[in-house]
Amino acid sequence: MTSAVDAPTTFDLGPARALSCRECGHQVPLAAEFACAECFGPLEVSYEFGPITRASIEAGPKSIWRYRDLLPVPSDVDTHPNTQPGLTRLVRADRLGKALGIRDLWVKDDTGNPTHSFKDRVVAVALAAARQLGFKVLACPSTGNLANAVAAAAARAGWESVVLIPSSLERAKVLTTAVYDGALIAVDGNYDDVNRLATELASEHEDWAFVNVNVRPYYAEGSKTLGYEVAEQLGWRLPGQVVVPVASGSQLTKVDKGFRELGELGLVEPTPYRVFGAQATGCSPVATAFKDGQDVVRPVKPNTIARSLAIGAPADGPYVLDTVRRTGGAVEDVTDEEVVAAIRLLAKTEGIFAETAGGVTVATVKKLVESGKLDPDAETVLLITGDGLKTLDAIQDHVGPRATVPPSAAAVRAALDEPGR
Amino acid sequence: MTSAVDAPTTFDLGPARALSCRECGHQVPLAAEFACAECFGPLEVSYEFGPITRASIEAGPKSIWRYRDLLPVPSDVDTHPNTQPGLTRLVRADRLGKALGIRDLWVKDDTGNPTHSFKDRVVAVALAAARQLGFKVLACPSTGNLANAVAAAAARAGWESVVLIPSSLERAKVLTTAVYDGALIAVDGNYDDVNRLATELASEHEDWAFVNVNVRPYYAEGSKTLGYEVAEQLGWRLPGQVVVPVASGSQLTKVDKGFRELGELGLVEPTPYRVFGAQATGCSPVATAFKDGQDVVRPVKPNTIARSLAIGAPADGPYVLDTVRRTGGAVEDVTDEEVVAAIRLLAKTEGIFAETAGGVTVATVKKLVESGKLDPDAETVLLITGDGLKTLDAIQDHVGPRATVPPSAAAVRAALDEPGR
CATH class of the missing domain: 3.40.50.1100 (Rossmann fold)
Known part of the structure; x- marks a missing residue:
């Protein structure tokens, strides 16, 4: 995986300084990479933090961006339209x-x-990093929460989105992603098929940020x-x-x-x-x-x-x-x-x-x-x-009304086992 | 409507001082009343506010309770278990x-x-007032959002709840209320029937607070x-x-x-x-x-x-x-x-x-x-x-996947109308 087309060679990702291999410690410059070129281990963001106090955090936005000085995002991250997740x-x-x-x-x-869901956190960080890295499209393979979060975050930011789901997904989950009007593509296959397809598409599309594939190190930090x-x-x-x-x-x-x-x-x-x-x-x-x-x-x-x-x-x-x-x-x-x-x-x-x-x-x-x-x-x-x-x-086979009754107070009382009045 | 059984004659409802008729201005002491005895007009909470500053509000809880000094609730309202709605x-x-x-x-x-939904706000205020007024059960007639909010708020507070719904309600709305395990009663009738039944049951049960009936003046303030x-x-x-x-x-x-x-x-x-x-x-x-x-x-x-x-x-x-x-x-x-x-x-x-x-x-x-x-x-x-x-x-007939495709990158590209690669 390489960095996006025409992207500058240094990126403003706040306190983030490099990507480090969790296995061998090899460091590479900040980029859209996720696997170590030396040992194929996963890359993780490493930082050089500036001065941060409780007061500086508490004075920040009422969202995850109050912690922006601890995340791989630029300091003006909250000035770009985003879903403002967090502080739940x-x-x-x-x-x-x-x-x-x-x-x-x-x-x-x-x-x-x-x-x-918590996916709004990781997607917001992925989107902020992807913007700095020069990507133009937000994408993911998903079976549910991540699809919702990516489609919504892209809509709010005015980005295109490409969300891949298995075609067997329940109708409700399809609707809650489709409503945001990105490119929702149903794939005839299981989640593993969809995931493989995402990796292939990521390598073909230099301006697509698959949040949980090629920008995963940033995404995960959320x-x-x-x-x-x-x-x-x-x-x-x-x-x-x-x-x-x-x-x-x-x-x-x-x-x-x-x-x-x-x-x-x-x-x-x-x-x-x-x-x-x-x-x-x-x-x-x-x-x-x-x-x-x-x-x-x-x-x-x-x-x-x-x-x-x-x-x-x-x-x-x-x-x-x-x-x-x-x-x-x-x-x-x-x-x-x-x-x-x-x-x-x-x-x-x-x-x-x-x-x-x-x-x-x-x-x-x-x-x-x-x-x-x-x-x-x-x-x-x-x-x-x-x-x-x-x-x-x-839960649909496990919970339901305690009783169904005709519209009379006596019937409700009986259903509640109240002593006769 | 009278106040609840064994309730004290004065209630700590914070800055609230009386109920005033919106039509004739007639005032009555704070109680579980909702209609003017003089003219049948609706009663509304009137207040005598203490000193309140922006700073005192901003230093408060990250929920509607930061405005407690402006609501008909006691000043320790947030020490009782509640759903902590607001500050959305x-x-x-x-x-x-x-x-x-x-x-x-x-x-x-x-x-x-x-x-x-916003119903969490009004229900939280109704519950807090109902507690002061001596009620023991939280209740409502509803077709959806209110049912969810009442059942959840009662569960969190450890109160019994009685929620009346039309039996024709969609299964999803039934499930999202039933899961809280209160007394959910389906009534064979339309919403008007359910509403009438609620008024009748409220008059029979002195310890049931129907949030949108007998404690409506407090509820509405939320x-x-x-x-x-x-x-x-x-x-x-x-x-x-x-x-x-x-x-x-x-x-x-x-x-x-x-x-x-x-x-x-x-x-x-x-x-x-x-x-x-x-x-x-x-x-x-x-x-x-x-x-x-x-x-x-x-x-x-x-x-x-x-x-x-x-x-x-x-x-x-x-x-x-x-x-x-x-x-x-x-x-x-x-x-x-x-x-x-x-x-x-x-x-x-x-x-x-x-x-x-x-x-x-x-x-x-x-x-x-x-x-x-x-x-x-x-x-x-x-x-x-x-x-x-x-x-x-x-929205179910209006949105859906842009395309359903076999698991190949070429098929996705075609679905997205990308130029050939």
């Missing part, structure tokens, strides 16, 4: 905590983002903002435990990276924390490797209702294992039945309706407490990264 | 503005609320926060024009009330502004009365895809007419075809996917500009009060 609610979850046996529980509710916000919203403090759903694994490693950066920059006390990963049993390659004590993540064929986590060969799986082991956490997996029960538990106790990935996280917390791996007395944050409105099929 | 994005809409011919346009995007936020987010300034969708009409009158209060309290310069109302032609009793120069709003039988605005006999219709005429605005209505086109235009230009009510507002702005009623050079704010994810049926 961190809510105390005492009722859920009581149900799970955790004394001090918080839910980071990312359903409040513009298209109702997830650091989840870590920053949790710490800021706790009053500039790191939680003792954080539980993160694992798809590619990128989000978990970036939340950890965000926490570490805050400590290194003196923005929080670098207190110890433990990072936990959550997977669905039907797609649990990282949990399996963790439990088996392996360093290698063996690919699986996904079979779970948690489709937004259904990545059988997670690119950042080994780094998830590193992070979890280094911090003293764990990776656990839960069945689809547990996922549905957990979606309902979260909704019933906290009024938050999560997509299946959120059910995976809540159910995993429950299992980790029961097995003694999660400390019920430590302050714990769990991440809800997407909205139940997008995965209604997961 | 106000985004500059240059691309939409260009399409509509407006120079200086903003969109207040209330889809970022916890259950993705919409003032839309006005407060717009002004604060503009940098403590009132816009020249604001365009608001009209269902019962309450929201429009409360945005105006909020603007006036800010001016009276010296929090903004009391600059003139014009308020515009938006209705769907299939349910446009207020627009009709406005155009006919009438003071009386004649009820209609609704027939429009904008179901969240489909109130044929809008309780606050006459007050909408007062507000619009006093400020030099107008009420306009648009066809369902215009609504769909406007949903698509907003999505395509700003990456915001609104429900049908939002389509009504955008289409109305277009019509008002074209007819010269809206000044294209004045700073204009339009309110998007609900989310397109909840009204997918409105």
